[in-house]
Amino acid sequence: MDTTLRKIIVSISALLVAVAMVIFITQNPSRIGSEPLFIRAALLSIAIVAALIAAYPFNPLFSGKPGIYAAIFCIPTLIPVLAYYFILLPNQAGSGLTGEQISNELITDSSSNGIIEVGFSYPIYTPSLRVGNLELFTKQVNVFLRMTDGDGEVVLFRAVRKRIPGSSLSVESTVQGMLSESAGYEFIPLEIPPASSVTTRVAFIMSNVESGSTFTDALDRASQAQFELRDPESGSLLLDFPLTRI
Numbered sequence: 001m002d003t004t005l006r007k008i009i010v011s012i013s014a015l016l017v018a019v020a021m022v023i024f025i026t027q028n029p030s031r032i033g034s035e036p037l038f039i040r041a042a043l044l045s046i047a048i049v050a051a052l053i054a055a056y057p058f059n060p061l062f063s064g065k066p067g068i069y070a071a072i073f074c075i076p077t078l079i080p081v082l083a084y085y086f087i088l089l090p091n092q093a094g095s096g097l098t099g100e101q102i103s104n105e106l107i108t109d110s111s112s113n114g115i116i117e118v119g120f121s122y123p124i125y126t127p128s129l130r131v132g133n134l135e136l137f138t139k140q141v142n143v144f145l146r147m148t149d150g151d152g153e154v155v156l157f158r159a160v161r162k163r164i165p166g167s168s169l170s171v172e173s174t175v176q177g178m179l180s181e182s183a184g185y186e187f188i189p190l191e192i193p194p195a196s197s198v199t200t201r202v203a204f205i206m207s208n209v210e211s212g213s214t215f216t217d218a219l220d221r222a223s224q225a226q227f228e229l230r231d232p233e234s235g236s237l238l239l240d241f242p243l244t245r246i
Helices: 003-027 029-033 037-058 066-092 171-179 212-221
Strands: 097-103 128-133 139-148 154-158 190-192 196-201 224-230 237-242
Touching: 003 029, 003 037, 029 037, 037 066, 097 224, 097 237, 128 139, 128 190, 139 237, 190 196
Parallel strands: none
Antiparallel strands: 097 128, 128 196, 139 154, 139 190, 139 224, 224 237
C-alpha cells in the first residue's frame, strides 16, 4: 500500500476515534460521572491523543519521526488531563446537593392541553426543579413532596418512577406513558452529573384530592410544604427545600 495512502487512512481513522470519543463523553455526562477518575481521564486522553495522531501526517517537521512527535506532543498533553482529574477536580469538588423550585405547573382534566386526557379525577402536579450535584461522582436521587397541615398531619407523595414494579397497568404507569411523550419531564431517580445541575419537571399524582382547586386549597392550608431528595437505595434524606407558590 502506498505510504501516503496509509497515512491518510490512519489519519481519518484516528480522527473518527477522536470525534466518536468526544461525542460519547458529551452525550453521556451521568454515565461518565459514575466512573472512577482514572477511567474519565483515560477517555479524554484517548480523544486528545487520537486527534494528535490524526494531525501527524500533516506536520512535515516530524515526517518519519513518530517517536519524537509522540514525545513532544502526545505525552505532554496527558499531563494537564491527569492534573485536572486527580488534583484540580478533587480540590474544587464540594459535598452534597442543591435544590430549588423554578415553577409550578398543575395538570387537570380542564387544563390538560392534550397532555393528560380527560378521565383522571385528580390533578397531576408537575413542578419544575433544579437539582445540583456538588460532588465528584454522579448522584441518583428520588424526589418526594411532603405536606403538613395545621393539625400536624403529614402527607408524603413520591414522584412518578422510571421503572414501575409489576406488569399490570397502573395509574402511575399510565401517567408516565402520557408524560413521556412530552419534552421536559423526567422520572425518578434523577441522575445528576458531577459538578453540574439538571432542570426538569417531575410529576406527582395527587391521588388524595379530587381536583386542582382542592389541591391548591390543601397547599394554602398547609403549615409546611417541601420537596425532599432521598437516596434511592437507603431512602435516607439528602436534602429538603421549600415548595414556593410561584
